[in-house]
Amino acid sequence: xxxxxxxxxxxxxxxxxxxxxxxxxxxxxxxxxxxxxxxxxxxxxxxxxxxxxxxxxxxxxxxxxxxxxxxxxxxxxxxxxxxxxxxxxxxxxxxxxxxxxxxxxxxxxxxxxxxxxxxxxxxxxxxxxxxxxxxxxxxxxxxxxxxxxxxxxxxxxxxxxxxxxxxxxxxxxxxxxxxxxxxxxxxxxxxxxxxxxxxxxxxxxxxxxxxxxxxxxxxxxxxxxxxxxxxxxxxxxxxxxxxxxxxxxxxxxxxxxxxxxxxxxxxxxxxxxxxxxxxxxxxxxxxxxxxxxxxxxxxxxxxxxxxxxxxxxxxxxxxxxxxxxxxxxxxxxxxxxxxxxx
Numbered sequence: 001x002x003x004x005x006x007x008x009x010x011x012x013x014x015x016x017x018x019x020x021x022x023x024x025x026x027x028x029x030x031x032x033x034x035x036x037x038x039x040x041x042x043x044x045x046x047x048x049x050x051x052x053x054x055x056x057x058x059x060x061x062x063x064x065x066x067x068x069x070x071x072x073x074x075x076x077x078x079x080x081x082x083x084x085x086x087x088x089x090x091x092x093x094x095x096x097x098x099x100x101x102x103x104x105x106x107x108x109x110x111x112x113x114x115x116x117x118x119x120x121x122x123x124x125x126x127x128x129x130x131x132x133x134x135x136x137x138x139x140x141x142x143x144x145x146x147x148x149x150x151x152x153x154x155x156x157x158x159x160x161x162x163x164x165x166x167x168x169x170x171x172x173x174x175x176x177x178x179x180x181x182x183x184x185x186x187x188x189x190x191x192x193x194x195x196x197x198x199x200x201x202x203x204x205x206x207x208x209x210x211x212x213x214x215x216x217x218x219x220x221x222x223x224x225x226x227x228x229x230x231x232x233x234x235x236x237x238x239x240x241x242x243x244x245x246x247x248x249x250x251x252x253x254x255x256x257x258x259x260x261x262x263x264x265x266x267x268x269x270x271x272x273x274x275x276x277x278x279x280x281x282x283x284x285x286x287x288x289x290x291x292x293x294x295x296x297x298x299x300x301x302x303x304x305x306x307x308x309x310x311x312x313x314x315x316x317x318x319x320x321x322x323x324x325x326x327x328x329x330x331x332x333x334x335x336x337x338x339x340x341x342x
Contacts, residue, residue, distance in 0.1 A: 006113045007076035018070050022078045024188055028195050029062040030085035036202055042231045043202065045224045046209040058172045058198045059086050060136075063108055065176035065194070067115035068132050069183055079112040080105060107143040111136045129180070133173055141166065171201060203235065207278065210264055219252050219273060225266025226317070229276050233317040239310050240285030241317065242275040243268065243324035244292070245332070246303035254295050272303075274321075282309035304331035 033040075040057075059082050066078035083105040115136040119128045141160060148157040159165050175197050182190040210228065220228070233239050244251060255265055255275060264276040277285055289307040296303055306327035308320035 006110060007073045010072035010113060010117055012071045012073065014071055014074055018074050021183070021188065021191075022066065022070055022074050024191055025062045025066050025078050026081045026085070028192065029059060029082040032058075032195055032198050033086040036199060038227075038231045039202055039206055039235075042228045043206040043209060045220075045228060046206070057086065058168060058201050059083065059108075060169055060172040061175045061179070061194050061198050061201075063112055063176075064115065064133075064136055064173050065179045067112040067136060068119050068129060068176065068180050070116065072113045072116040072120075075112045075116040076109045079108050083108055103147060104144075107140055107147075110143065111139040114139045129177060133177075136173065137166070137169065140169070168201070168205060172198075175201070207232070210276075210278065220264060220266035222267040222269045222274075225264060225268075225274055225276070228264055228266075229274070229321075230317040232276060232278065233310055233315075233320065236278065236310065238279055238281050240277040240280040240282065241308050241320040241324060242277065242285065242289060242292070243272060243306045243321070243328055244275070244296075244303050245272040245305075245328055246296070246301055250299055251296065251301050251303060254299055254301065255292065280309070282307075282312040285309050304328050304335070306331065 062082050063079040066075040066082075069075075070078065083101075087101060115132040118135040119132040121128060121131070123131070145157050145160045148154070148160070175194060179191055179194050182193075210232070219225075229241065233241070242255075244255065252265065252273060255273060266274050266276075268274045277288070280288075285307040289305045292305050296305070304327075306324040308314065308323035308327075310316075310320060313323040314320050
């Protein structure tokens, strides 16, 4: 209720320039949410594996910008509309529930109202921006931490005390401050640049999550791995895929240790394992496949291993997987041939 009452109580006159800026910020945020739903699903699937209670987004680029550039009531409206428009990206993984999203939206609205009221204080610009950022961060992080404690997620609440948990928030707030400076100097002309900035930030943190998986992590769910592979292969200039037709624990450990835990290892619907190798050209992927064959033999794991790379074998994940499947079929046939001729 406080999130609804605060913007109403803070009502102040609204100009046409305020409405133009508000409309631009909302349109940019909705465009972002529509364009990155595939990447956002990949990022949230990775976050669900590592930290299911903490799933930050980049919408502060427009929500915090509205808080420091618009009256409190308008800033609250922009934040609410931005959050509503972001539901598709937020729920891309299909694992979030509406009540959590409503709570997050109300927290963001309250944070935007607090920051907007703070920046209207009669202080120097730098001091106002710092205080507004502090108000935004304290209200947003504070309400999130309270919700975690109320639901018994105390480990996740403790993680909120570490700076790493707030990296996306701090970076997106910095972009919002840059928007503020651009608006003061050039008006609406350069605000649109926040959209490509948001996409770059989102993609950076998605690939960082992928590379940051622990060596000891269990293979991903096959459906999750396939979605992540399709998104990453479509976007990357150079990427490779490995298929291993064995899925026992020893095979997974051997793959994880040999390739350093830097890439996504997942199950495959037809059985076996699949590995996504970022920034890995075909020569290196083929060499890794050979080393894996030797390592599997050393651990007495009977399996076939195939590799495929973009752009050599195709431009999308399905092409690479089809090449791997064909190579596995040939390998299995070759392995059976001596027994047949004897």
